[in-house]
Amino acid sequence: SQTIHQWPATLVQPVGSPLSLECTVEGTSNPNLYWYRQAAGRGLQLLFYSVGIGQISSEVPQNLSASRPQDRQFILSSKKLLLSDSGFYLCACTGGVSTDTQYFGPGTRLTVL
Amino acid sequence: AQTVTQSQPEMSVQEAETVTLSCTYDTSENNYYLFWYKQPPSRQMILVIRQEAYKQQNATENRFSVNFQKAAKSFSLKISDSQLGDTAMYFCAFRLFFGNEKLTFGTGTRLTIIP
Numbered sequence: 001s002q003t004i005h006q007w008p009a010t011l012v013q014p015v016g017s018p019l020s021l022e023c024t025v026e027g028t029s030n031p032n033l034y035w036y037r038q039a040a041g042r043g044l045q046l047l048f049y050s051v052g053i054g055q056i057s058s059e060v061p062q063n064l065s066a067s068r069p070q071d072r073q074f075i076l077s078s079k080k081l082l083l084s085d086s087g088f089y090l091c092a093c094t095g096g097v098s099t100d101t102q103y104f105g106p107g108t109r110l111t112v113l
Numbered sequence: 114a115q116t117v118t119q120s121q122p123e124m125s126v127q128e129a130e131t132v133t134l135s136c137t138y139d140t141s142e143n144n145y146y147l148f149w150y151k152q153p154p155s156r157q158m159i160l161v162i163r164q165e166a167y168k169q170q171n172a173t174e175n176r177f178s179v180n181f182q183k184a185a186k187s188f189s190l191k192i193s194d195s196q197l198g199d200t201a202m203y204f205c206a207f208r209l210f211f212g213n214e215k216l217t218f219g220t221g222t223r224l225t226i227i228p
Binding site: 032034038042043044046049059088090092094100101102103104105106107109 | 146148150155156157158159160163204208210214215216218219220221
């Protein structure tokens with residue numbers, strides 16, 4: 001089965017600073033990859049998804065961008081963080097034995113001050 | 114667009130009892146999947162159970178089972194013999210059978226198991 005790694009686990013950044021969150025997947029090839037954000041006390045919001053290298057679809061216009069430089073690597077970035085970017089960021093993938101179920105990584109807690 | 118509604122923000126139950134979490138959804142499509150995810154204090158999302166809409170039989174996974182009522186667009190989760198480790202946020206989620214596999218989540222139910 002697939003394993004999803006995310007780092008860093010926690011991050012505190014000042015407003016206006018850049019951001020790079022990384023997600024890597026083991027145990028499957030050619031997965032679909034997803035970035036979700038969870039604001040405090042709320043459900044998950046899909047930010048980006050990717051069906052292959054270099055293929056990124058954005059669900060919500062925002063201050064963030066995503067890239068997929070390798071088959072099992074998904075990166076979430078920002079040039080200048082806003083206070084509203086604070087939240088819990090989760091990477092998910094489908095693939096391997098189950099192509100219809102998304103499995104999630106451990107997440108990154110981002111606080112923008 | 115699909116929507117998922119969880120009308121119970123919080124629930125609590127005594128250890129070893131049975132609890133049912135409610136979920137309703139709205140879609141005009143006929144083929145889709147439904148999921149329940151658990152988010153414990155560690156905040157990692159863990160798949161609890163899934164249901165294919167074309168299957169009439171309700172899915173079960175050990176102490177977890179669902180009551181899937183397609184006509185009513187209802188998908189409730191029953192936890193039997195609840196354990197302290199079941200304390201978590203529970204999210205209901207929907208995705209279409211075809212398409213980009215986007216998951217639409219409800220707002221969650223915070224479940225507390227009381228010793």
